[in-house]
Structure formats: structure tokens, C-alpha cells
Amino acid sequence: MLIHEYLEESAQRYPEKSALIFQNNHYTYHDVDRGANRLSQAFLKAGLCRQDRIAIFLDPCPEAVISIFASLKASGIFTVINPQVRPEKTQYLLNDCQAKILVTDYNHYKELSPVLMDCPELKTVVLSDVENSKNIDNSNTRHDIICYKEIQAKHSPQKPRNQNIDIDLASLIYTSGSTGFPKAVMCTHLNMNSAVMSITSYLENIPDDIILNVLPLSFDYGLYQILMAFRFGGTVVLEKAFIYPYQIIELIQKERVTGFPVVPTIVAILLRLKSLNSYDFSSLRYITNTAQALPTSHIKKLRTIFPGVKIYSMYGLTECKRVSYLPPEELEKRPASVGKAMPNSEAYIVDERGKKITEPGIAGELVVRGANVMKGYWNQPGESEKVFRPGPLPGESVLYTGDLFKMDEEGYLYFISRKDDILKISGEKVSPKEIENVLYKNENIAEAAVVGIADEILGQAAKAFVVLKRGADLTSKEIIKYCSQQLESFMVPKYVVIMEELPKTDHGKIDKKSLARQ
Numbered sequence: 001m002l003i004h005e006y007l008e009e010s011a012q013r014y015p016e017k018s019a020l021i022f023q024n025n026h027y028t029y030h031d032v033d034r035g036a037n038r039l040s041q042a043f044l045k046a047g048l049c050r051q052d053r054i055a056i057f058l059d060p061c062p063e064a065v066i067s068i069f070a071s072l073k074a075s076g077i078f079t080v081i082n083p084q085v086r087p088e089k090t091q092y093l094l095n096d097c098q099a100k101i102l103v104t105d106y107n108h109y110k111e112l113s114p115v116l117m118d119c120p121e122l123k124t125v126v127l128s129d130v131e132n133s134k135n136i137d138n139s140n141t142r143h144d145i146i147c148y149k150e151i152q153a154k155h156s157p158q159k160p161r162n163q164n165i166d167i168d169l170a171s172l173i174y175t176s177g178s179t180g181f182p183k184a185v186m187c188t189h190l191n192m193n194s195a196v197m198s199i200t201s202y203l204e205n206i207p208d209d210i211i212l213n214v215l216p217l218s219f220d221y222g223l224y225q226i227l228m229a230f231r232f233g234g235t236v237v238l239e240k241a242f243i244y245p246y247q248i249i250e251l252i253q254k255e256r257v258t259g260f261p262v263v264p265t266i267v268a269i270l271l272r273l274k275s276l277n278s279y280d281f282s283s284l285r286y287i288t289n290t291a292q293a294l295p296t297s298h299i300k301k302l303r304t305i306f307p308g309v310k311i312y313s314m315y316g317l318t319e320c321k322r323v324s325y326l327p328p329e330e331l332e333k334r335p336a337s338v339g340k341a342m343p344n345s346e347a348y349i350v351d352e353r354g355k356k357i358t359e360p361g362i363a364g365e366l367v368v369r370g371a372n373v374m375k376g377y378w379n380q381p382g383e384s385e386k387v388f389r390p391g392p393l394p395g396e397s398v399l400y401t402g403d404l405f406k407m408d409e410e411g412y413l414y415f416i417s418r419k420d421d422i423l424k425i426s427g428e429k430v431s432p433k434e435i436e437n438v439l440y441k442n443e444n445i446a447e448a449a450v451v452g453i454a455d456e457i458l459g460q461a462a463k464a465f466v467v468l469k470r471g472a473d474l475t476s477k478e479i480i481k482y483c484s485q486q487l488e489s490f491m492v493p494k495y496v497v498i499m500e501e502l503p504k505t506d507h508g509k510i511d512k513k514s515l516a517r518q
Helices: 004-013 029-045 062-073 087-097 106-116 148-154 189-202 220-232 245-255 264-270 296-305 381-387 432-441 476-486 512-517
Strands: 018-022 025-028 053-057 077-080 101-104 124-127 144-147 169-175 183-188 210-213 235-238 259-262 286-289 310-315 324-326 345-350 364-370 388-390 397-407 413-418 423-425 428-430 445-455 459-468 495-499
Touching (some): 004 062, 025 029, 029 148, 062 077, 062 101, 062 220, 144 148, 169 220, 189 220, 210 220, 220 235, 259 264, 296 310, 345 397, 381 397, 423 459, 432 445, 432 459, 476 495
Parallel strands (some): 077 169, 101 124, 124 144, 259 286, 459 495
Antiparallel strands (some): 310 324, 345 364, 364 397, 397 413
């Protein structure tokens, strides 16, 4: 099955049902489907060819969702870029995937304009919030500008002929790399459909489900809330972010939300709110958590506040979307576990020689096998070979997660640590190398190293250790301010320690393990 067919089938079954709720406005499946058809016609008229890339640079909103499905209907490949990303990094992403079309809004377009001149493959920009493109001066640009509202008024609502099959790519989802440069995970329709079917089966989703999504669509956890709901004909309440907690709680009550996907940061904030027990959460059926394990103390508090709600602890990574889930009835018995492999997938632990570990309590690297395992990294065959390795069947690839796990006597999985040093901050993967690169740009810094430390709110926080150049006069607060001007907010180090020198290994490398112990 192709991913855009989720929308088309739900539009046939439930044409007048709310597919999206955004800022008190309801958008029916019929509305979304016709909007996606019109936009896909505009993409094709702009010269989009089969498997060309469309970049979506928008906050969560109906136009972003419609752009995703329009890209697929036009036989293209979509990638969603977090609007918090700085222009220079956005330029890198656009050039890396060779995006032919960019969908954004006017304010973000103004910020990006200086770097778009150096995106030679970009041919068209679609502005989601401008009435008339004639009012925009694009004489100094290489690309055409068209307006979303003009498209919806002029183009046919008939769906175009789709050329893709399920082994074609549907999306590129960017994730941080150990080199400091983001890598795009190649996701086929088959990969994504397999993940959607497995997750919705164990969550027992039904058309009556209403999911509240406060996560960015550039984050696969947020993106899949849309895909899953459209697959079973549910409703998604879209929020740009989890900024005003009490407003989110009121939204749960008002819209009678049944499903609430969270990350540990959200849980930590919720548990600090006063009088949480006084709110009506009777509509809520389940809460899911992934990105990082919840502290067991938080799980206990959640169960007290939401006694009738199923809480799913899950583990996954972008390279296969989801790996495992813990059935809610097992939460009391093994709260630290992330469960067993989800339906239609297999997860096992191997030692350093690649031999499967069957004994309980022995640590090793987790390996994932199934149709949900993606096809590799875009334009990075060397990096792909490190992670996507030959499986037990000829021509099959399995995913070596790079994460250390152990299992108990009944086969339940427990996360130990990451083999590499990628951090998980507020549910986002963060490369210390990328932060270090920014620190090294400061002319007053001689050496820099970034490690992750446990943080009650963020899950992990970045802590930077720096050595200043001789004679430099720079404080920790000034370094944090400098980073905030160069990095997305979640990547800014929470702590900066200025040292005389950094510890080194016998090979002369900075000893991050020693720094982490500090």
C-alpha cells in the first residue's frame, strides 16, 4: 500500500469527518484530500518528476500535512525540516537531498532567502500564507515563487496519476550523524506502511481515536501520528509545541482526546503542574512514550494521575521507526523495560563478533530485522554499510542499532547505553560534534568537548568543556549566549565549564569518558 492512499481511502469512507483540528478549525478528510490533489497538480506543473524531493519547512499546521500527501500523490519524496533549523544548516539539507521544491511561509522564506541562492537544484518555492505572489520580488532569485492560496483556487481537485510502487522512496527523514552532519534515512512506502500497521495494531487504534500531537513533524514520532491516524481514519489535534501546559490540558478535555504521544521532557513538565488530579482525563485511553526511557519514578506518578490510562513505554530509532513496546499490563512488573519487538519485526542482541546472545542479563548490541528497517542513508553508502548489514536471508539487510541492551529471563529488553555519543535532548538527536564545531568557530576557544548528562526535564542535557586561548577573557554565560545565536535552542549547552586543559587519552585524543565522569 502507498502512504498517500491512507488519505484517499479515509476520504472515501469518512469524507465529512474531521481529519485535523488546528486552532479551533476543523479540516475534513474531504478538505485535506482535495487540497492535496490541487497542490500535487501544482507540483507537477512546476516540473516535479517521479522521486524528486520536496522540502517542507513549516511548523505543524494543515498546510504542512497537505504538502506531505501532495508530495506523495505527485510521485515525489518529501522531507520535513524543523523550522528551528538555522539557515546555513537548512541550505546544507536542501542541497544534500537536492530539493526541487520548498514549501514554507513568508517569514521563514525571508530568513532563508540569502542561502537559497546557493541551492542550485531548487526550482520552486511555495508560500503557504501569501495571497498573491505578484507582490513578491524574486528578480534576484533562481527559483519561481507560487502561493498556496492561489494553487487552491486555480488547480483541479482531481488526483494525478501516481507512478510509484511500494518499494519506491516516500520520505527522507534527517537524523544527526556522528560526524556532525545530519544523515537522511531513506524510507520506502513499504517501510513506513509496515511500521504504521505494526504500531496501530498494538495500540489498538480505531476510527474514534483522537490524537493530540504537540511534536514537530520533522521528528518521526510526530510525523507518524499523522500517518497512523489517516490510516485508520482517526482525528489529529495539531499543536505547534508543548509551550503552555495548561492550554494543552484544556485541549485534551475540550476535544476529548484519546491518545497522547509524549517524550520524557513533556512528562517532567506535566508532573510539576499543580492540581493535575483535578482535571477530567476520562476521554484519554493511552499515553505513549519514546525517544528516551522514562524514569521509573515518573512512570509511577503517571499511573497515579492517569489510573485508567494505558501507558506504553516504547523504543525506536529513525532507521526503523519503532523497535519494541512494553504492554501496559507489564508496566508494574518491569517498569524499566522497553518490552519486546513489535508485531511483524524481530529484535535480538549480538556480541562483538555478531553472534546472537541468548543468555539473560548479558549486554550486547541490539539488531532489528523486519520490513520496517529502512533502506540506508541518502548519498552516504559508507555510513549505510556500517549500520545496515547483511541479514540471515540472501539480499536482506538488518539494522545494527549501535545501542547496548540486555534482556531478562522472559525476553524483555532493557536499554543500557548508546555505543556512540549521540545525545537525546528533549526527544531530539543531537550530535556533540555539531555543537563542538560551533564552539571552535569562536576565536577565543582553543579546545572544546561536549558530553551528555542526565537531566530531569530534558532527559539529557549538553555540557561543554572548553579551554580558552591564551589571554582570552570569556565567561560561561557568554559562551552559552554565543551558542544560542548559532544553534537550535535544544542544542545549546545547558552548562559550560572553562578548564585549563582537557584530559587526553594515551593516543592524544580528548578523553570524553573522563569528562563525563566529572
